[in-house]
Amino acid sequence: MKSDFIIQCIDNITNCIVESESEIESLDRVIGDGDHYINIKRGALAVQSIKGDLNHLTNAEAFKKIGMTIMSSVGGASGPLFASFFLALSKEVSDNDDLHKFSLGFSRGVESIMQRGKSKLGDKTMLDVLIPVSEKLQSLVKDGCEKNIMIKEIDLTAQAGVIATKDLIPAKGRSAGLAERAVGHIDPGAKTCQIIISTICNQLNKG
Amino acid sequence: MKSDFIIQCIDNITNCIVESESEIESLDRVIGDGDHYINIKRGALAVQSIKGDLNHLTNAEAFKKIGMTIMSSVGGASGPLFASFFLALSKEVSDNDDLHKFSLGFSRGVESIMQRGKSKLGDKTMLDVLIPVSEKLQSLVKDGCEKNIMIKEIDLTAQAGVIATKDLIPAKGRSAGLAERAVGHIDPGAKTCQIIISTICNQLNKG
């Protein structure tokens, strides 16, 4: 991974999030407190504002800086979770990683979210996107899957994960208070993760 | 005047006020504070509730009791004003009055409102109905006018008085704060007085 790839990701993700405003926001208004879009956008803009500094950094340093920036700008539930992901990821990656190493880093990131959130698959959170994506990534990498197929598979997995949150009874996060009343509604954090992942897939497809 | 006439008036007036709810209320919402109908209705119901006691009283006593009842049930600006009217009237009337004597009592009542309210013709208040009606009544009585014509004239005077409030700049009462912004709107107290007077005219016409 090169820093200009990361920077390109940051811009694309920020744009996609802003474009998805009404979609993301309405989800958190239904089963949350309506601020998820605002939080994520604030985080994306904060990360965008440090883009310039990332050039000179190693991947590990860059991800750490991203994590710290998210940690001190986003707040809410999603802030510490996304921050944990990047901080854990930064501990795994180096500048000459192969995909295998990155996929391991990704899974460490996801585990770190699980730890921080005391949450697991099926709790109707962002993890219902991130865990399947992480697992799919490991297995595709292990199978030596072709890049295009891999991208497509990951994207589909993320999308399936979002849909899956719809029928779940929430166990963690703000929506947990609603119990059965949350059934039928998609988790906003899951949606955001899918948008981010799909954006990266898209970028990889083009690049 | 007989007490059953007064009692009949009380019932008719109460009904007419209740029927005019939306008309009266909307006026006080525009240039007042929206409670005039509620106040007047509360007063009418309070007076209705003492109907039974009026039978045994002289006209003077009956008007006094009505005045005191209004004074302690209505409140607001209209309460003390209507109360003053009846208390002043009660000092003038006896049981064997002719119309001349009653018309004098009426004008004393109106004067008492002017005194209590420190207000006069043209201030955009109930007086813009009551003063012309009082003056018309004196002159018709003086001229020995026929009953039916008198009733009609009084009714028309009251209606003209209401309309006249529309273009006035208020000087007294809550709407005085609005100054020019009140122009174009009818005074709620004037409207109530007209409804009461028209109701009595109607009743006299039938009886």
Add this chain to the structure above:
Amino acid sequence: MKKFLNQTDNFIVDSLKGYAKAHEDLIYLNLDPVFVTRKEINPNKVLLVSGGGSGHEPLHTGYLGQGMLDVACPGHVFTSPTPDQMISAIEYCQPKSGVLFIVKNYSGDVMNFEMASEMITFDHQTVLTNDDAAVFNSSYTTGKRGVAGTVIVEKVVGSLAESGSDLTACKVLGDKVNHHSSSIGVALSSCTIPAAGKPTFSIGENEIEFGVGIHGEPGRKREKIKAANLIVEDMVAAILKDFDEKSLDVKDPGGILLLVNGFSGTPLSELYLIYNAVAEQLSKKNIHISRSLVGNYTTALDMAGASITMCLLDDEIKKHWDAPVLTPNLRWGN
């Protein structure tokens, strides 16, 4: 209309009952006729009697107690109380040093209090509050309305009365504080009288009513909403102009008391934001804020909106403002 209530006719009495229960150590509630007094009446001090239509809570009922009012007579919603309420309350208290009525300048309040005062045998005086800068004064009209400045009058005179001063001194100080106070309000939404069931006025999604009264009476103008800083600029200008017309110098070294008052539907966070805007304006103009109060002190049922009151302080007013007060809704120094 959506409110917590049982029957609209009982709204005020149900609420007063809760108020009296929640503050049973401080408050006595009489139901027929309705009036509220301090639990312990001191018959030797000047009896401070206020009242007016309900719907402005905590004004006046919330200000009963040591260092403030003795009696409040609440009327129906937005409707001044009737004379029998004041008369019964005063007879209940049997004051030996006279009665000071504190009355907001509305025809209804003035007349009902006047009738009560004509019917009592106790020595009495009246302080009429008329601090609303939105209304242009004139000797031919009802004149300016009494709004949130009334709280300051009640607090300051309350302290003087508590200290044992006589009726005339209380009347004189009350008039001074009123004269030194100027207020202006802005509404973002209408209020709804429970018995009416619908909003008193309608207002567009992007409009504000500048100079609104505390009963939802229209103010100076209807205008488009704008940044709070700009709204506040207009509000401060209206107040300063009013002081100017009264020939009062806001730059007096005594400084001002700044009351940012919510009408009830506006959150505290917005009131503090308004406070900040006022403070920035005043600092530019070298006007010194020496005392502050921020919160819902004179409300208009559920109206969203706020008012600003400035009161020019001198040593006497400051001393009595700072003096201890122990009431359900204003409390310090003890």
Add this chain to the structure above:
Amino acid sequence: MKKFLNQTDNFIVDSLKGYAKAHEDLIYLNLDPVFVTRKEINPNKVLLVSGGGSGHEPLHTGYLGQGMLDVACPGHVFTSPTPDQMISAIEYCQPKSGVLFIVKNYSGDVMNFEMASEMITFDHQTVLTNDDAAVFNSSYTTGKRGVAGTVIVEKVVGSLAESGSDLTACKVLGDKVNHHSSSIGVALSSCTIPAAGKPTFSIGENEIEFGVGIHGEPGRKREKIKAANLIVEDMVAAILKDFDEKSLDVKDPGGILLLVNGFSGTPLSELYLIYNAVAEQLSKKNIHISRSLVGNYTTALDMAGASITMCLLDDEIKKHWDAPVLTPNLRWGN
């Protein structure tokens, strides 16, 4: 959306600036990162640190001062603060007797405070408040939300900390008060986050949300509005059931502290009406109200609605509830 604001991004900071100016005798505001402390820090007592998303004012910023909190870290509207805020605040205070975090039980607050606590070198403990009876508890879920009972925890522990007790004692008392507290809220309208610009939820002209959270989170059920007495009956039942599940006896002779809390858009008159309804219910059930608090103490931006909190009192809690407190928004005994 109609609010007093300049730019939505600056809403909280503008408001905090006004707050700090209005209470400059009591409050210190730090802007980068944002935190608020008492003006005078006593480094020898246990440092009470609270915080959370903004929009619940006066919670927590309004409760800084003698007998209550030392530090509050306000986040963006409805968004928990970030760890750097807590860390900077604590470093600024340099506490010598440890830090007690008082945190409302929301994933975001819990995680951000947890991260902060992992990054400081000071001795620390956390009291998690979770008094919302609307949510059914379970060890597999996030669990009950922290709502208005938090004010009681902060007041009571604040008094203990002020008296010089150690960190463990404060933690133990905080947990007890939280365990003894149970709350339930009802919304008549939604709230609107300034940056979102539209209501968080939509609700029919005749509907209420029973069990709503203080961020406008849906509650137990949406239902038709009914008489306040009937709504309150359901609210009291929910709280009593919660106490029952906690195996707490509400008929203890110590009685209860009853907090009737407004969410901000509901006038004081309605809160007292609710108080009356609760008092009538409890009197029928022989439950004794021995302390009361009525007002806007834990709000939800501009939401119309109210919550009821009951806290079972014992001698210890009562003593610390009654102890003097001197903060911008809770003040007695001095």
